[in-house]
Amino acid sequence: MTSRSAYPQWNEQEAQAYLEAVVREHDGPVLLCLQALQEVYGHVPPPAVALVATLCNVSRADVTGVLSFYADLRTEPPPAIPVRLCAAEACQAVGGRALAAAWQQTCRDDQQLAQDTGVDEPIFCLGNCALGPAALVDGQLVGRATVATLRARVTRTREATGGSDGGAK
């Protein structure tokens, strides 16, 4: 669920072993399979669709339908240190829109930051509505967020994970 800065390469046999366990133990396993793959590989790579379809005994169209429906599921590797700002009402009430605009400007001015944190994909509510604006930095919840605290968090994460070259490989 939380992102990590380094994910293993896609390996179909290994993936099949993960998925067989999911399918064996659960009813209605398609979404669970896609979530399990994303947990391991950081995203759901294209060859996964046929594999999940076969193991779950559904069509590839069904799997693609599920993959495209859910905002969490991604078909591309995540940025090294994803930053996501809450775009919902409670955070709007404490300057969430202004923070999002300021953060985007900061990323435009700092190419390295933009590359590390990715395009801001807004998220609707993190359940931190009394301490907004809320944000997620590499899966960690930040309350009363400002551009400065977000930057500091990104820097700390970058140092902890040893650079910014993970993720997209």
Added chain:
Amino acid sequence: MTVWFVPKDAAAKSVGADEVAAALLARGDEVVRTGSRGLLWLEPLVESAEDRQGSRIGWANVTVDDIAAGLLDERHSAYLGDVAAMEFLTRQQRWIYERVGIIDPVDPADYERHGGLQGLRAALERSPAEVLDAVKESGLRGRGGAGFPAGIKWQTVADQAPEPLRGQSARSSRHKYICVNADEGDSGTFADRMLMEGDPFSLLEGMAIAAYAVGADRGMIYLRSEYPDAWETLGTAVRVAREQGWLGQSILGSDFGFDVEVRLGAGSYVCGEETAMLESLEGRRGMVRAKPPLPAIKGLFGVPTVINNVLTIASVPAIMARGADAYAALGSERSRGTQVFQLAGNIARGGIVEMAFGVSARELVEDFGGGTLSGRPLKAVQLGGPLGAYLPADHLDVPMAYEALAEVGAMLGHGGLVVFDDSVDMAEQARFAMAFCAEESCGKCTPCRIGAVRGVEVIDRLRGGDDAEAQTLLLRDLCDVMKQGSLCAMGGLTPNPVLSALDHFAEDFR
């Protein structure tokens, strides 16, 4: 030796509780990680006691520097004294939130010491029919938003025979499900999250009682993926509960068996709608199902299913332990018992207030909440999430109860109050409501899927001053179509914030 209590709640962690706990541990002190008491503006709120059972004194907004400087004494400016004696807490009536912030959430001994399992024990001493009667007598209604009487829903499921899962043969094992909706997607709500992080056993206990009452053998919790801390805590709680014999083949040594699985959502708001949730739990796109059949008759995997919100289910142990009469004695008209209100947005003292129904929005926002955080005049309160109406400042005396709110065209939803100061542009908020619906619509019905997109366009034209009168008429007509013609509450209630903004704040649209 002094024991420190530091919340492990996600909100407390978001403002530094982990760092504070680490600093205390580094001194060699004993630290117990609890949930949060719900005084969120004071987080990280650190408490200490002589021992784990002792009364606790607290400090607000503690930082690592405070600890390094040895500041945690009575002279510190953030010293709170006896936390349990604070007016914000003593004025509340805590039933569901009785233990949250006090106990170690996954310590079974702590749970029992503070009254846990009394409800389940009381239920198992009675017949399932008697438990159903007690839930009916308590007047408990669904806390997810719709307010349907829980006892009647449970009775419907109890009246069904167990069924084989969809796609399995008639000779297969037969089941009924208790399904908890923990897809708390409404902005301004966090009571489910804080309960699951602060007292997860009470949810599992409530599910077991529900299962016993209706004859279900399987439980499922659908948790939104935005709550990683709750996911971890629930996972631990389920494992511990099995070890303790609170879940599994023979619960508390009886011949009643029930077990629980937790599944994660994947970032879709509409999956909080109960039939979309069922589709999602079955692994498909979260597309709303037409009703009938009701989920109580054909629910998860096609078997009879109780679907309740976290707070509904978590109310049940306290009702069984403290008595349906005592619960029903609280509240007003057909709104019985307590509601967990969540004060959010631009508010000085945000957090959890559990009170009997009937308290006014003004008491919550002003007395408890202390008005806006910015100190500017309050302009509007959005009640009940993204699908709830905006109440203007002079409408806040309305009592928080299903009937009274319905009269003024508002709804309680999941009990969240989001406060806005006078810097808000209500036309922008109306536009956001439509844009959010367009983004999150499952796409099954046209009024929601297309209506929301057209809604954004009409509001843009209206704000642009392009024949305002005609556009206003068009917007109202569109809202009417969405309200009357949508398959579920997503499209059906999106007009609430839009029309309330238009009705009460027409000047913002010019």
